[in-house]
Amino acid sequence: MAPEFTNSNGCPVPDAFATQRVGKHGPLLLQDFNLIDSLAHFDRERIPERVVHAKGSGAYGVFEVTDDITDICGAAFLDTVGKKTKVFTRFSTVGGEMGSADTARDPRGFATKFYTEEGNLDLVYNNTPIFFIRDPSKFPHFIHTQKRNPQTHLKDANMFWDYLTSNQESVHQVMILFSDRGTPASYREMNGYSGHTYKWSNKRGDWHYVQVHFISDQGIRTLNNEEAGELSGSNPDVAQEDLFKNIAKGNGPSWTCYIQTMTPEQAKNAPFSVFDLTKVWPHKDYPLRRFGKFQLNENPKNYFAEVEQAAFSPAHTVPYMEPSADPVLQSRLFSYADTHRHRLGTNYTQIPVNCPVTGRVFNPHMRDGAMTVNGNLGEHPNYLATSHPIEFKNFNLQEDQEVWQGAACPFHWKAEEGDFIQPRELYKVLGRYPNQQAHLAHNIAVHVQAADAHIQDRVFEMFGKVDSRLGEAIKKETLQLSPRKL
Ligand code: NDP
Ligand code: HEM
Numbered sequence: 001m002a003p004e005f006t007n008s009n010g011c012p013v014p015d016a017f018a019t020q021r022v023g024k025h026g027p028l029l030l031q032d033f034n035l036i037d038s039l040a041h042f043d044r045e046r047i048p049e050r051v052v053h054a055k056g057s058g059a060y061g062v063f064e065v066t067d068d069i070t071d072i073c074g075a076a077f078l079d080t081v082g083k084k085t086k087v088f089t090r091f092s093t094v095g096g097e098m099g100s101a102d103t104a105r106d107p108r109g110f111a112t113k114f115y116t117e118e119g120n121l122d123l124v125y126n127n128t129p130i131f132f133i134r135d136p137s138k139f140p141h142f143i144h145t146q147k148r149n150p151q152t153h154l155k156d157a158n159m160f161w162d163y164l165t166s167n168q169e170s171v172h173q174v175m176i177l178f179s180d181r182g183t184p185a186s187y188r189e190m191n192g193y194s195g196h197t198y199k200w201s202n203k204r205g206d207w208h209y210v211q212v213h214f215i216s217d218q219g220i221r222t223l224n225n226e227e228a229g230e231l232s233g234s235n236p237d238v239a240q241e242d243l244f245k246n247i248a249k250g251n252g253p254s255w256t257c258y259i260q261t262m263t264p265e266q267a268k269n270a271p272f273s274v275f276d277l278t279k280v281w282p283h284k285d286y287p288l289r290r291f292g293k294f295q296l297n298e299n300p301k302n303y304f305a306e307v308e309q310a311a312f313s314p315a316h317t318v319p320y321m322e323p324s325a326d327p328v329l330q331s332r333l334f335s336y337a338d339t340h341r342h343r344l345g346t347n348y349t350q351i352p353v354n355c356p357v358t359g360r361v362f363n364p365h366m367r368d369g370a371m372t373v374n375g376n377l378g379e380h381p382n383y384l385a386t387s388h389p390i391e392f393k394n395f396n397l398q399e400d401q402e403v404w405q406g407a408a409c410p411f412h413w414k415a416e417e418g419d420f421i422q423p424r425e426l427y428k429v430l431g432r433y434p435n436q437q438a439h440l441a442h443n444i445a446v447h448v449q450a451a452d453a454h455i456q457d458r459v460f461e462m463f464g465k466v467d468s469r470l471g472e473a474i475k476k477e478t479l480q481l482s483p484r485k486l
Contacts, residue, residue: 008037069259073321077118078292088113089113100236127191135413175423179443183222198321212257256290300353
């Protein structure tokens with residue numbers, strides 16, 4: 001039977017399109033709740049879009065433990081080989097607005113919520129193993145330069161390269177961005193990386209620094225600059241379409257999950273800081289160790305309810321998985337829940353896609369607020385004190401895992417010569433594949449040709465420090481595309 005139409009209050013409405021008025025063609029009546037209520041609701045349909053990662057696609061799936069890593073991590077969802085946990089993943093581009101093209105040259109977000117028996121674990125990753133910054137104070141500056149000019153409201157090559165050449169610790173990430181990996185062919189055909197170092201411990205209290213890699217079982221497929229540009233006009237939603245249709249026809253994508261680990265001793269002796277988000281851990285020194293696999297196999301029933309309202313945060317974690325002292329990660333622990341309170345409201349964890357499945361959310365001092373829909377813990381007292389005993393779970397965590405000491409001082413982590421070592425390695429990696437070094441130079445040149453000459457010169461110089469051939473190739477093509485007036 002077809003559903004019966006009602007107003008938002010549940011009252012049956014005889015005709016959805018009969019507006020109340022004086023006579024057949026006279027003015028409307030304010031008493032027409034069906035009309036007034038539906039216009040007022042329509043006026044409020046939009047919530048703020050995410051300030052970054054606004055355009056995205058999401059799906060549910062299942063994670064399964066394939067290999068025992070209980071020597072590294074005591075989290076309950078990892079305690080048995082074969083154990084399964086429901087997940088929800090949202091992929092995204094970073095800089096564009098909600099309607100922007102899926103094929104934009106941009107990192108891709110890769111955020112996964114694990115609905116574990118110890119609460120929700122969010123692994124909020126990107127498709128690149130590093131990032132542009134290693135000091136969080138730069139994030140708003142950096143993001144502004146990738147978005148629109150405050151006056152022209154246009155993307156601006158001067159702003160873009162002015163920032164990046166002034167903050168050259170970003171050169172490693174900029175190279176990945178301008179390689180063909182900066183334009184993935186689909187969300188299914190790209191990897192996910194923690195980027196940051198995390199700190200995982202086992203139930204004995206031993207701990208390791210950890211980096212996580214989700215390697216695509218579909219393989220990596222990328223677009224070249226021209227294919228990506230063409231698709232942004234002909235099918236700007238190509239990645240959403242690809243993901244939704246593949247899952248709908250039973251061809252859900254999967255990723256195999258690995259960790260790299262370091263003991264605290266190894267970290268002290270590493271040639272880079274493990275808290276430096278612009279550095280990878282070389283595979284040969286820190287080999288990948290497999291622990292799981294997840295497959296996305298269920299499309300959301302409603303995009304707004306489940307994908308737009310999904311709220312991920314690196315601070316949503318479970319016992320035995322902790323953040324490291326990476327300052328960018330530490331700042332992210334604050335920023336995400338803060339933006340959720342603004343974007344979705346203070347009770348964002350009550351929205352079904354964000355709600356833990358444990359049935360055990362019990363923090364009786366956090367009550368009330370807009371859109372309290374979970375019963376609000378009924379008559380239970382809204383404070384903790386002796387008269388109302390509760391239990392605390394005991395974890396066997398070492399209390400002196402990391403001991404920090406030092407004067408409180410401002411520290412400016414400036415770019416240095418060492419920041420060019422790994423970019424040089426990456427340039428060699430690109431040289432293993434046909435045309436990849438040439439594509440890198442071309443992809444940069446077609447972008448930087450729109451910048452002013454003095455900014456272009458800084459770009460040639462920066463990439464020349466990675467490899468003089470790269471600097472020269474960018475310069476040659478840029479000057480062909482935007483000849484200088486003598
Ligand atoms: P390896 O030779 O062991 O690994 C190189 C890695 O580069 C590959 O495993 C692959 O990572 C990645 N890669 C392959 N093709 C491309 C491409 N076109 N664009 C970007 N990345 C690509 O060397 P190292 O581990 O010593 O790393 C060398 C350089 O490779 C690093 O400086 C870094 O720039 C880059 N890299 C390293 C990663 C790491 O975790 N060590 C991860 C990704 C890149 P994958 O298997 O993850 O696809
Ligand atoms: C989204 C802040 C760095 C991955 C966001 C959002 C904010 C934010 C405010 C919007 C969240 C929302 O509205 O729901 C920051 C800050 C950073 C930082 C302040 C650095 C100081 C990073 C890094 C990564 C990352 C290094 C990856 C390793 C993501 C992802 C999303 C996101 C995947 C989208 C989540 C989703 O799909 O809803 N970030 N970010 N961010 N960020 Fe970051």
